[in-house]
Amino acid sequence: MHRTTREPLRDMEKNNKSKNRREFLQSGVRLSLALALGGVSGLSLSKAIKDDYVWQIDPFACTQCGRCATECVLNPSAVKCVHAYDLCGYCDLCGGYLKPDSNARTTAAENQLCPTAAIERKFIEEPYFEYHINEDLCIGCAKCVKGCTSFGNGSLHLQIIHDICLNCNECSIARMCPSDAIKRVKASEAYNIKGDWTKPTI
Amino acid sequence: MKKLKYILYTFAFLLLTVSVYAQQQRFPKPEFDSGYTQPSTITPEPRALQLEYFDVLILAIFLAVASYLIIKKRSRRGILWLSVLALLYFGFYRNGCICSIGAIQNVTLSFFDATYAVSITALLFFVLPLIVTLFYGRTFCAGVCPLGAIQDLVIIKPLSLPKWLNKTLGLIPYVYLSLAVLFAATGTDFIICRYDPFIGIFRMDAKALMIILGVAMLLMGMFIGRPYCRFLCPYGVLLSWMSRFSKRHLTITPSECIQCKLCSKSCPFDAIDYPTNEKEVVKSGLGPKRFITYALIIPLWIAAGVFVGVKSHTFLSKANPDVYLAELLISQPEVKNDPDNIDVQTFLASGKSMETLVEEAEVIQDKFYTGSMIAGGFLGLVIGMTLLNTVVFRKRQDYEPHKGNCYSCGRCMDYCPVEK
Amino acid sequence: MELKDKIKLSQNVAVFSGIFCVTVALLLLLNFWQMSKSDPTESKVIEALVERLKQEPNNEELKAEIRNFDLLARKAYFNSQWQVKTGAYLLLFGAIVLALALRYYYSLKSKIEVPDTQHENEIASRILAQKGIIIVGALVLVLGLGASFATVNHLNYYDAENSVAQAVPTPEEEGIEVIEVGENVEEADTKSEQEQALQEPTPEQSQPVETSAEKEVDSGVNENEEKVVKKTEPKPSTAATSNNFFAEIRKNYNSFRGPLAQGISYSKNIPTEWDGTAGTNVVWKSPIPKHGFNSPVIWGDKIFIAGADASSREIYCYSRADGKLLWTAKADNIQGSPSSMPRVTPDTGLSASTLTTDGKRVYAIFATGDVVAFDMNGNRVWAKNLGVPENHYGHSSSLITWTNKLFVQFDTNRGGKVIALEAATGNTAWETVRQSKISWASPVLAEVDGKYQLVLTADPIVAGYDVETGKELWSVDCMMGEVGPSVAYSDGIVVAANEYARMVAIDIKTGETLWEDDMYLPEASSPVAYNGLLFIATSYGVIVCYDLKTGEEYWEDDTGSAIYSSPTIADGKMYLMDNDGVMRIYECSKEMKKISENELGETAGTTPAYMDGYIYIRGENNLYCIGK
Structure with a gap:
């Protein structure tokens, strides 16, 4: 492997040349990649919003199918029932609290609609009762919501509770929701609490 | 002017009361005599926006530190600890969401869905690692990505895969990427997020199938270094493009290679290119x-x-x-x-x-x-x-990291006996 | 510590943590399996027990058992959740220890490996890689191709199925424009008709006068037809068909609450005195095989009613002359019909919707969502299922037909829509989604400037729809609750009302609310407007007469009995049946003048039909023909 002194020199020259060429090419490509990146981000930046998104249920679109309880990546689900007290009729015969044709209007297990006894019924004054959701127990099965919407004012409804929700990039309930009731909303308006019996038409 | 405003307000108020009246509920709210005060509906706030920006800040800091550790400091130990921190923060604390890999879909969707605007945090999570990679190689993979970190930490006895297998399996991320972009663009699904194998572990909760997939991936990862990164990660495709043309990249040796071949077995990811044998090529x-x-x-x-x-x-x-x-x-x-x-x-x-x-x-x-x-x-x-x-031969005299595939984990640097 | 000891220690730790991990994982799997079995939301046991409790409502033991079960189920559920959480953390902890121990173990054991003297042959591996890439690349493509050939694009099959339905309505849509040509003529004619109706004879009027009046009306209609036909000679116009059709149906009593469903019968000489128990003025009485709350409809010499129970749904055709049951037709074997009956309450039943007929066919709908058409001889022409209407009492909106369409108000718990079916084929002509919730009211046809529209009421909107296109022409957000009464319509004023809500009079052209009131409100009975007056009947038996234009109350009469049936104007008088089978007849005037009170001798909640000097009443079990 003895080489003459001239050959390595030439080799080196050649190497240098190709190296230079390669470096030039590389920086060219780098530049174009950087430009492409800049273009992509610039384009989406033109639409980007400062606010963040969170997922939320539109209670007027919800059909109470019960998937919120089963499709969430969390167990129990981050979807819970909330109570829009403004809308509540404080009924004694509550379609959300009592099973249909319930045996008696009491808190006994055989009369309660909620499978986890998450609704607390409190007497206020004749003939009114307050219903309060214990969120630690609620599993978001929507049974009470169905009852309240069919027979009552619909003051009980489902919402994604944001201190539990992980805010997945793609909400797995939203994908499975048969009525497309779960949408991205701005984090600054993170809840759709029912204020009225019908959907506000704005 | 003020008067006009006043009139307008009254008008709006009247309209409002009328419309409220028009939509009376089935059972009107009672008027209580007992002085009952109505409780308010509980609506816990979502994570504060500042905290989301804090995540971006953390990402930027981690990227800077990782690049510094790899390019300047050449510290394998440093990058190891950084990756542990990243795993704890982005993985277990942030539950693996938001991540740069998934952000591909957000950016894609923002292009194709007129109603969707990407949030700046998601955009930054997508862009920042790519920019850094364009300058310093895939330091993101080494020290910032929680998915990379969890796999890197379980590597115990990595086997070397034959080159042909590496190359052919290396096609899968491209398929995954194109499907992910296709599904995101059509508003169908975010498959990267849905089939993220480790997110269940980060959250300590997931559907049984995803947990099993994640654990299986980790078990496999004991013997095959970073299986997800190499053979699935769609973001890795983009990072690889950037890294190939990175301005500075990790080098195995701090100065001259002495052809000791010590590093040749150090890489668990088969990302070290050997010197070319020109005679054979010819x-x-x-x-x-x-x-x-x-x-x-x-x-x-x-x-x-x-x-x-x-x-x-x-x-x-x-x-x-x-x-x-x-x-x-x-x-x-x-x-x-x-x-x-x-x-x-x-x-x-x-x-x-x-x-x-x-x-x-x-x-x-x-x-x-x-x-x-x-x-x-x-x-x-x-x-x-x-x-x-496969038929392009680049002349190489030394052992060099493959700039596209190298995750800049710095193991090879540890093996190199050459002092600065 | 010696190196050996360290190796041993780490090895032991690894083994232990490994065993620990595997155990926890197995326990978690077991827990998972258990959890999937005991879901508190779907507890079959409790469900069964509660069902049993309904049968024995006072069984204290059973109650105790349910409570126990419920407690256990909830305990199990929350316990297993706690277990999963704890288990997961334990597993994570074990895995971390295992990983650390293993790493330590291998790092102690590992030596710097001797580099291979011979590398993997670069060239050979590259050639292999080429093969691999080609094979995998080709495989991906072939798989994609294979999948594409294995799948069918079902969307392509859609148009073929529906091309028929879509092709039919087109020619008529073209005809719509023509209406404007004949508009003035029509308006004038209808006015004259109304005038005639107003001048229509009082009960004392005799037969010959009445027939001449009818003739007049008929000839008027004929003239009207001729005029319109002349104006629109080149094409058959919608206006002309509308007029023809109206002329036809006003001779009959083809829908719930009469032609156009406005609660007005155009027949004369309706009896005012009879006695069902004594048989006075009862022409015939005929038993009804199956129960139903639908009201009789009449075409020519045939009366149609329907009945249903859990086993079958039937349509009956009776002879007007002698009450003979001419034929019975079953609504069975309908594709898409549910195998088990939907849950309905006994006061609504499976067959609450009244039939309708256009003289060619008779149409029926049941609480199952089955719509079926028979020809006048009882042969089935078509049948389809619209999907079971989700309705906690039972679907009760009646059908109505206009020219060649059949309209279905399909307001269910899942939202509202109105569907027009091609009368001849049953194919959907149009379908309009309504911003409404459930309702039990029935559609009413209203004529505005020569064009007919369908007026529907539901929670929360009262709205009009173009009969040809289904376009929502107007909508007023004013109703609420469980709307049972259909609207009243007269003189361009729509009146909608519902118990626990309000009564609203709406100008049909502007959508403006003319007046509203909530003193007396009907629950099931529909209001009727006639001659500037409005009549309502509350479920607790108060009959109230208002001024249609101003809402001013003229009189009220507390009968004290429940009323679900709707007041009907026949022969210029107001007829109203209560639930006990007593029919009260009032004069249509600003002062309360009760003409008579007649007992049927049988309970009746349906609305009778009035035609050609006879009243046809559906009682609980029998169909009656009242007349001389």
Whole structure:
């Protein structure tokens, strides 16, 4: 492997040349990649919003199918029932609290609609009762919501509770929701609490 | 002016009261005599926006530190601890969401869905690692990505995979990427997030199947270094492009390679290129002739890809829930009587007509037509280029990291006996 | 510690933590399996027990058992959740220890490996890689292609199925424009008709006068037809068909609450005195095989009613002359019909919707969502299922037909829509989604400037729809609750009302609310407007007469009995049946003048039909023909 002194020199020259060429090419490509990146981000930046998104249920679109309880990546689900007290009729015969044709209007297990006894019924004054959701127990099965919407004012409804929700990039309930009731909303308006019996038409 | 405002307000107030009155509820709210005060509905705030920006800050800091540790400090130990921190923060604390890999889909969707605007945090999570990679190589993979970190930490006895297997399996991320972009663009699904194998571990909660997948991936990762990063990660494809042309990249040796070959076994990811043996190359006949052949058939690959893409668009579009529902209702009208089929029953009750559903499905299918055509063409191009790459020989005298595939974990630096 | 000891220690730790991990994982799997079995939301046991409790409402033991079960189920559920959480953390902890121990173990054991003297043959591996890439690339493409060939694009099959339905309505849509040509003529004619109706004879009027009046009306209609036909000679116009059709149906009593469903019968000489128990003025009485709350409809010499129970749904055709049951037709074997009956309450039943007929066919809908059409001889023409209407009492909106369409108000718990079916084929002509919730009211046809529209009421909107296109022409957000009464319509004023809500009079052209009131409100009975007066009947038996234009109350009469049936104007008088089978007849005037009170001798909640000097009443079990 003895080489003459001239050959390595030439080799080196050649190497240098190709190296230079390669470096030039590389920086060219780098530049174009950087430009492409800049273009992509610039384009989406033109639409980007400062606010963040969170997922939320539109209670007027919800059909109470019960998937919120089963499709969430969390167990129990981050979807819970909330109570829009403004809308509540404080009924004694509550379609959300009592099973249909319930045996008696009491808190006994055989009369309660909620499978986890998450609704607390409190007497206020004749003939009114307050219903309060214990969120630690609620599993978001929507049974009470169905009852309240069919027979009552619909003051009980489902919402994604944001201190539990992980805010997945793609909400797995939203994908499975048969009525497309779960949408991205701005984090600054993170809840759709029912204020009225019908959907506000704005 | 003030007066006008006042009048307007009164008017608005009147309108409001009228409309409230018009939409009375079934059972009006009672008026209580007992002085009962109504409790307020509990609405815990979502994570503060500042904290989201804090995540971006953390990301930027981690990227800077990782690059510094790899390029300047050359510290394997440092990058190891950084990756542990990243795993704890982005993995277990932030539950693996938000991540740069998933952000691909957000950026894609923002291009194709007029109603969706990407949030700045998601955009930054997508762009920052790519920019840093363009300058310093894939330091993101080494010290910032929680998915990379969890796999890197479980590597125990990595086996070296033969080159052909590495290359062929290396095609999968491209398929994954094109599908992910296709599904995100058509508003069908975020498959990267849905099939993230480690997110269940980060959250300590997931569907059983995903947990099993994650654990299996980790078990496999004990012997095959970073299986997800190498053979699945769609973001890795983009990072690899950037890294190939990075301005500065990790080097195995701080100065001159002494050809000691000590590093050759150090890389768990088979990302070290050996010096080329020119004689063999000349002998092999993998010369310019084959290069030209492969270069010429690239258009053929692309054409084949486009053809297959166009052909399979109906198949792919079935992943879309709307298309699926429309097809189900057409092909099996008897499902209308299945009271347990929630989707069908909800659709029937929604009052939406079949025509509208089918029209919507057709629009989505059209999107899939274009999308899968492009995706197919892209895949064809990738196959052709990868093939072409196998006959390109770069002259190398030393042991060098493969700039595209190297995760900059710094193991090889540890092995190098050369002092600065 | 010696190196050996360290190796041993780490090895032991690894083994232990490994065993620990595997155990925890197995326990978790077991827990998972258990959890999937005991879901508190779907507890079959409790469900069954509660069902049993309904049968024995005072069984204290059973109650105790349910409570126990419920407690256990909830305990199990929350316990297993706690277990999963704890288990997961334990597993994570074990895995971390295992990983650390293993790493330590291998790092102690590992030596710097001797580099291979021989590398993997670069060239050979590249050639292999080429093969691999080609094979995998081709495989991906072939798989894609294979999948594409294996899948069917079902969307392509959609148009073929529906091309028929879509092709039919087109020619008529073209005809719509023509209406404007004949508009003035029509308006004038209808006015004259109304005038005639107003001048229509009082009960004392005799037969010959009445027939001449009818003739007049008929000839008027004929003239009207001729005029319109002349004006629109080139094409058959919608206006002309409308007029023809109206002329036809006003001779009959083809829908719930009469032609156009406005609660007005155009027949004369309706009896005012009878006695069902004594048989006075009862022409015939005929038993009804199956129960139903639908009211009789009449075409020519045939009367149609329907009945249903859990086993079958039937349509009956009776002879007007002698009450003979001419034929019975079953609504069975309908594709898409549910195998088990939907849950309905006994006061609504499976067959609460009244039939309708256009003289060619008779149409029926049941609580199952089955719509079926028979020809006048009882042969089935078509049948389809619209999907089971989700309705907690039972679907009760009646059908109505206009020219060649059949309209279905399909307001269910899942939202509202109105559907027009091609009368001849049953194919959907149009379908309009309504911003409404459930309702039990029935559609009413209203004529505005020569064009007919369908007026529907529901929670929360009262709205009008173009009969040809289904376009929502107007909508007023004013109703609420469980709307049972249909609207009243007269003189361009729509009146909608519902118990616990309000009564609203709406100008049909402007959508403006003319007046509203909530003193007396009907629950099931529909209001009727006639001659500037409005009549309502509350469920607790108060009959109230208002001024249609101002809402001023003229009189009220507390009968003290429940009323679900709707007041009907026949022969210029107001007829109203209560639930006990007593029919009260009042004069249509600003002062309360009760003409008579007649007992049927059988309970009746349906609305009778009035035609050609006879009243046809559906009692609980019998169909009556009242007349001389």
